[in-house]
Amino acid sequence: MASTFALLITPVADFDIRDTYADTFSVIDASAPALSVGELSTQRGDGIFESIGVSGGHPQEVMPHLERLAHSARLCDLPLPNIEQWREAIAIAADACGEGEWVIKLILSRGIEHGPTPTAWVTAAPAGDFAAARRDGISVVTLDRGFDSGAPGRAPWLLLGAKTLSYAVNMAAIREAKRRGADDAVFVSSDGILLEAPTASLVIRVGDRFVTPRPGAGILHGTTQISVFSFLQAKGYEAVYETLPASALPRVDAAWLVSSVRLAAPIHTVDGTTLPMDSALTAELNAYLLSPRD
Template identity: 70%
Template sequence: MAWRFALMIDPAASDDARTDFDATFTEVDPSAPALTVGELSTQRGDGIFESIGVVDGHAQEVTAHLERLAHSARLCDLPAPHLPQWRAAVGRAAAHAGAGESVIKLILSRGVEHGPTPTAWVTVADAGDFTAARTDGIRVVTLDRGYRLDTPAQAPWLLLGAKTLSYAVNMAAIREAKRRGADDAVFTTSDGYVLEAPTASLILRRGDRFTTPAPNAGILHGTTQLSLFEHLEAQGHEVGYDTIPASDLATADAAWLVSSVRLAAPVTAVDGAPLPVDRDLTAAMNAYLLSPRD
């Protein structure tokens, strides 16, 4: 990954009335060390993040990503981010993205152990080439996430539904999927319902209705899924949120994993069983997702 830009942020209080945040930003060399050894983001994964897709210098769905950052902060008992400050930082970062596809990452950690304030920073890097995933599709396997559908409501301290830096389980799931001959995974609950992928939302199509698992079981509400649902509704399609049994995956008319950087990747097989692919619709989805979206 080619890093283009990094910006450290001195976090403003959420009620700070200022509108000029230049003095709170410090550009740093993205290839040089910038964190201390006591940083809790690296010691414990104690923090949150967002990944924003950038197309030809335009940061996509910034408002939705900032709102989700604030939501994750509330779940993790972190200080509320000053959203205008973060928006200004995104703007500064996007100016360094250049042509083509890039990714901006926003990171807010609890800071240095016993320190007075959080640590916050923004980076820009070139995005990977996801042409093959978008056009040829991906194979997925279902993996048990290890909790029941009602667990998040009973155990909010598990932080299910927050986009935390603790992604070791997510990465382990992708490695397991590859060991099984697939490209990605779809998490299921231990009582047999579909959740999401380790780094993406799931969308299914049955007839003319598009559906995604209801975001009430610790699912991270996807910004790309929300945007795509708005687009599909505008095209006259029905969209909805359902509690989806895992057995329904293999009988869908089509399925996609959608995310901010990979965009819409059609699912070609579930646990080895082939799934139909709507190539024209997939191409139309990705054309929309590559267009400027605020």
């Protein structure tokens, strides 16, 4: 089996599950060139994406990811994805995944400049090894995101609530965190509000109460965070959304960065301040996040 699988999608508005495979999908060589030189929208980051974790061949949280893909499409004025067509493409990609953990990526760009249709594709590849981060935890630094918490409402064209292909700032933030001797970063608004990590949601614990920054203010609503809250609420914990000041983070009883592929990584240090870690709860969280979830 190839280590990476790739599938081009022919977007259609009236996809039916009975449509033939050849009419709507084409498997391509993931190691070979696949996009036209005219695919300027991808080069400019004018598109959206999702990353779906796969555990034991099961793609996790498919509908939440597709709903967020559609939300990003609306914000970016892209054609709304046909949910059933994308579900079928994800199923095909999942069938190509081997044992262990994989990641399926969904990409939708505006397509060839002045072209009639968007470009859409799905890839599947083995996930990285995040065992150490899940077990031993990570260190983070807080970084100014460069806008205040009211910016998304004042300037919707910044697309702060969309998961776009424009990830240069996110990657630069992670590099800056590493330059400062940390593993990752947590963004803070210029008026001192906690946001999210470059590629993950933030969940904090104060006593038996779990809180994540309220979606909005440039925060992407995390699919894994939603699953974490479901797990915690089922165990009888209070799990809520709140606007949180950055000053609260070093004083919490525990904190995690949660995402579809790394899953729950406990934070052991924030800006040089040591945080408590709940290893037992973290192990429970990750066992749950590795179990099949729709």
